Amino acid sequence: MNFSLARLxxxxxxxxxxxxxxxxxxAHEGLYALDDYFYSRYAHQLLNGTFRVQPDPLGLLHDPxxxxxxxxxxxxxxxxxxxxxxxxxxxxxxxxxxxxxGILYALYHRRAPVVASAAMLLLGLHYFTLDLTRYLYPDNIxxxxxxxxxxxxxxxxxxxxxxxxxxxxxALLNFAALLSKETIVYYLPFYLLLLGRDVLHRRHGRFxxxxxxxxxxxxxxxxxxxxxxxxxxxxxxxxxxxxxxxMRDNNxxxxxxxxxxxxxxxxxxxxLVNIGLGLMLVLAGVAFPLLRRPHSDARFWLVLAGxxxxxxxxxxxxxxxxxxxxxxxxxxxxxxxxxxxxAGFGVARLWQTGRGYWVAGGVLLALAVWLHTSQxxxxxxxxxxxxxxxxxxxxxAARQLALPATAALTVLVLAAALSIRPVYFMRKPSVxxxxxxxxLIRQQLAAPAGGGVVFVDDYLIGNYDFYHGYQxxxxxxxxxxxxxxxxxxxxxxxxxxxxxxxxxxxxxxxxTLIRYSPDSVLSWYPHRHLIAQDxxxxxxxxxxx
Numbered sequence: 001m002n003f004s005l006a007r008l009x010x011x012x013x014x015x016x017x018x019x020x021x022x023x024x025x026x027a028h029e030g031l032y033a034l035d036d037y038f039y040s041r042y043a044h045q046l047l048n049g050t051f052r053v054q055p056d057p058l059g060l061l062h063d064p065x066x067x068x069x070x071x072x073x074x075x076x077x078x079x080x081x082x083x084x085x086x087x088x089x090x091x092x093x094x095x096x097x098x099x100x101x102g103i104l105y106a107l108y109h110r111r112a113p114v115v116a117s118a119a120m121l122l123l124g125l126h127y128f129t130l131d132l133t134r135y136l137y138p139d140n141i142x143x144x145x146x147x148x149x150x151x152x153x154x155x156x157x158x159x160x161x162x163x164x165x166x167x168x169x170x171a172l173l174n175f176a177a178l179l180s181k182e183t184i185v186y187y188l189p190f191y192l193l194l195l196g197r198d199v200l201h202r203r204h205g206r207f208x209x210x211x212x213x214x215x216x217x218x219x220x221x222x223x224x225x226x227x228x229x230x231x232x233x234x235x236x237x238x239x240x241x242x243x244x245x246x247m248r249d250n251n252x253x254x255x256x257x258x259x260x261x262x263x264x265x266x267x268x269x270x271x272l273v274n275i276g277l278g279l280m281l282v283l284a285g286v287a288f289p290l291l292r293r294p295h296s297d298a299r300f301w302l303v304l305a306g307x308x309x310x311x312x313x314x315x316x317x318x319x320x321x322x323x324x325x326x327x328x329x330x331x332x333x334x335x336x337x338x339x340x341x342x343a344g345f346g347v348a349r350l351w352q353t354g355r356g357y358w359v360a361g362g363v364l365l366a367l368a369v370w371l372h373t374s375q376x377x378x379x380x381x382x383x384x385x386x387x388x389x390x391x392x393x394x395x396x397a398a399r400q401l402a403l404p405a406t407a408a409l410t411v412l413v414l415a416a417a418l419s420i421r422p423v424y425f426m427r428k429p430s431v432x433x434x435x436x437x438x439x440l441i442r443q444q445l446a447a448p449a450g451g452g453v454v455f456v457d458d459y460l461i462g463n464y465d466f467y468h469g470y471q472x473x474x475x476x477x478x479x480x481x482x483x484x485x486x487x488x489x490x491x492x493x494x495x496x497x498x499x500x501x502x503x504x505x506x507x508x509x510x511x512t513l514i515r516y517s518p519d520s521v522l523s524w525y526p527h528r529h530l531i532a533q534d535x536x537x538x539x540x541x542x543x544x545x
Contacts, residue, residue: 004404004408005113005114005404005408006113008113008114008117008407008408008411009108009109009113009116009117009120010109012116012117012120012121012415013101013109013120015415016101016120016121016124017101019124019125019130019419019422020094020097020101020130020133021094021098022426023133023134023422023425023426024090024094024130024133026427027130027134027422027425027426027428028086028087028134028434028435029134029430029431029432029434030432030434030435030437030438031086031135032135032137034462035065035136035137036089036135036137037462037463037466038063038065038066039065039071039136039137039138040072040075040084040089040136040466041466041470042065042066042072043072043073043076043079043089044079044084044469044470046072046076047076047079047080054229054230055230055235064236064239064240064243067236067239068138068179068180068181069179070141070179071092071136071138071141071180071181072136074092075088075089075092075136078091084469084470085438086434086438089136090133090134090135090136092136092141093132093133093134093135093137093140093141094134096140096143096144097124097129097130097132097140097143097144099144099148100123100129100144100147100337101120101123101124103147103148103151104120104123104124104147104337104340104341105120107155107341108341111297112297112344112345112348114344114347114348114407114410114411115341115344115345115347115348116344117344117407117411118283118344118347118348118411118414119340119343119344121411121414121415121418122279122280122343122344122418123336123337123340125415125418125419125422126276126277126280126336126340126418127275127276127418127421127422127425128275128276128329128330128332129143129333129336131329132330132333137330138180138181139181139331139333140333141181142177142181142184142333143333143334143336143337145176145180145184146177146184146187146333146334146337148173149170149173149174149177149184150187150301150304150338152166152169152170152173153170153194156169156170156204156207156211157194157198157203157204157207159207163204163206163207163210164206164207164209165210166210167206167207167208167209167211167212167214168210168211168214170211171210171211171212171214171215172214172218174187174215175215175218175219175222182240183325183331184334186308186311186312186315186334186335187304187307187308189311190303190304190308193307195208237319240317240318241318241319241320244317244318244320245320245321263324263327264313264314264324267327268312268313271327272332273367273370273371274371274375275329276375276378276421277332278364278378279343279364279378279379279382279414279417280336280339280340280342280343281339281343282343282346282360282363282364282367283342283343283344283346283347283360284339284342284343284345284346285346285360285363286343286349286350286356286359286360287302287342287343287345287346287348287349288302289349290302290345291303297341297345298342301338301342301345302338302342302345305335305338305339305341305342308334308335308338308339309339312331312332312334312335346360347411348407350386350410351403351407351410352403354390354393357386357389357390357393358386358387358390360383360386361382361383361385361386361389361390362383364379364382364383364386365379365380365383365387367379367383368380368383375421378417378418378420378421381416381417381420382413382414382417385409385410389410429502430502431502431505431506431507431508432500432502432506433500433501433502433503433535433536433537436534436535436537437460437467437498437500437537439534440537440539441464441467441468441498442467443532444496444531444532444539445468445473445476445496445539446468446473448473448476448494450493450494451473451474451475451477451490451493452476452477452489452495453476453477453478453479453487453489453493453494453495453496453544454476454477454479454495454496454497455478455479455480455481455483455484455495455496455498455542455544456478456479456480456481456498457480457481457498457500457503457504457514458480458481458513458514459503459509459513460478460498460500460503461479461480464478475490475493481497481516481521481524482524484524484525484544485544487544489544494541495541495542495543495544496539496541496542497521497525497528497539497540497541497542498537498538498539499518499521499522499537499538499539499540500536500537501518501536501537501538502536504516504517504518504521505517505518525540525542525544527542527543528540528541528542528543529541
């Protein structure tokens with residue numbers, strides 16, 4: 001093997017890690033929505049001993065996020081080490097994302113360096129993989145467990161030693177996934193398919209026996225736990241069904257029946273292309289002939305990707321009613337590892353055989369034309385490259401040249417195409433000004449003398465206690481802007497107006513939550529005095545009357 005090709009996975013790993021950490025630092029936006037705030041609050045409760053395992057005794061509060069301890073549990077440990085801040089809150093998703101890239105490197109950097117390099121780029125630099133590193137959402141954490149579980153299944157069945165340990169590890173990793181998010185169930189049909197084939201051919205018995213016994217013990221203990229604390233062993237399943245019932249007006253059979261046909265036919269494909277997964281799909285299609293190799297790794301990842309994609313396409317989130325999963329980018333994370341690896345085998349096949357460049361390039365260029373958006377660059381750049389290499393490889397002289405340079409150039413083109421959107425968002429101004437707002441609150445409102453009231457926007461009102469480490473100073477209250485006329489200050493108390501111009505001009509918020517501009521807010525408080533400013537965040541002393 002050429003030395004430069006042997007080093008390609010390591011160089012790729014370093015680049016992906018560098019890009020991931022840079023995106024985490026330069027594109028961080030603080031808390032995003034209710035989910036990450038709830039996970040953070042549960043982590044704090046777990047740390048200080050106030051976390052309540054039992055459900056609401058009145059049966060009024062049903063929060064499935066509370067049943068995902070491997071999302072907020074590690075965060076509680078990070079809070080103990082680093083304190084409560086947005087970096088310690090989101091470090092766990094970042095580490096999980098880097099862990100996925102590390103597993104890909106460990107799996108194939110020696111066996112198939114081109115596969116390893118391509119898969120690390122396609123998974124690690126996929127925009128929404130990077131996007132989910134900066135929020136405390138379960139999806140990249142689930143992706144880590146999904147990839148680790150599938151890797152344990154692959155290598156455990158191939159192992160000649162320690163098969164029992166591989167089987168037990170496989171069960172433990174799937175249980176970890178279950179404690180993170182329920183959609184690990186999308187891998188179940190693939191698991192059952194392999195189990196059935198192995199039983200039929202009497203293969204890998206020790207692996208499967210260890211996996212099934214360990215899994216049964218873990219699941220039994222899990223159900224017993226719920227039986228003890230909720231008097232319902234299937235509480236988590238019933239909670240999911242209750243959530244689906246609560247939201248039935250928005251599902252496809254009750255509230256949106258007219259959109260069902262589109263949802264299970266062309267919409268998923270259009271959605272996947274729009275979020276940038278068309279590149280992986282095309283390259284995985286190039287690897288499709290490798291399905292003829294019965295015991296190859298390529299076949300393993302192709303079938304897992306196909307079965308997961310099928311369930312994502314037409315599967316249901318409920319057992320009692322048909323409700324396909326929401327077409328959101330973060331819902332695709334179980335699909336990403338097998339699809340990226342299948343695409344990696346597609347890149348390796350292009351490099352090794354020289355066949356498929358024209359088709360792959362043509363399809364990618366067609367997708368670029370069809371999208372005609374800024375996302376088109378992701379498809380156009382590799383599309384043009386593949387067409388060019390296809391034309392070059394047709395010459396007899398090119399067939400006789402050493403191929404490692406072609407592999408390295410292919411990886412470089414993929415890296416360039418995948419980096420365009422992340423670099424753009426790293427260079428954009430913040431849409432939340434989180435860090436400026438955090439500094440201002442910590443410096444000016446950490447322990448104000450006499451207490452008082454802080455008037456804030458409708459977004460910050462839902463998570464202001466996070467900025468105080470969930471320990472609000474005594475006699476300090478936060479109220480919405482429009483509550484100014486109803487506030488009565490006690491003697492010695494003060495009133496402040498916190499104005500975050502970034503939040504008030506955030507398109508995502510102004511479409512749904514915030515209906516006022518910075519100027520209109522200032523007009524409501526004519527008696528004001530600016531006491532501190534950090535970037536686009538301003539703090540005023542005001543007289544609310």
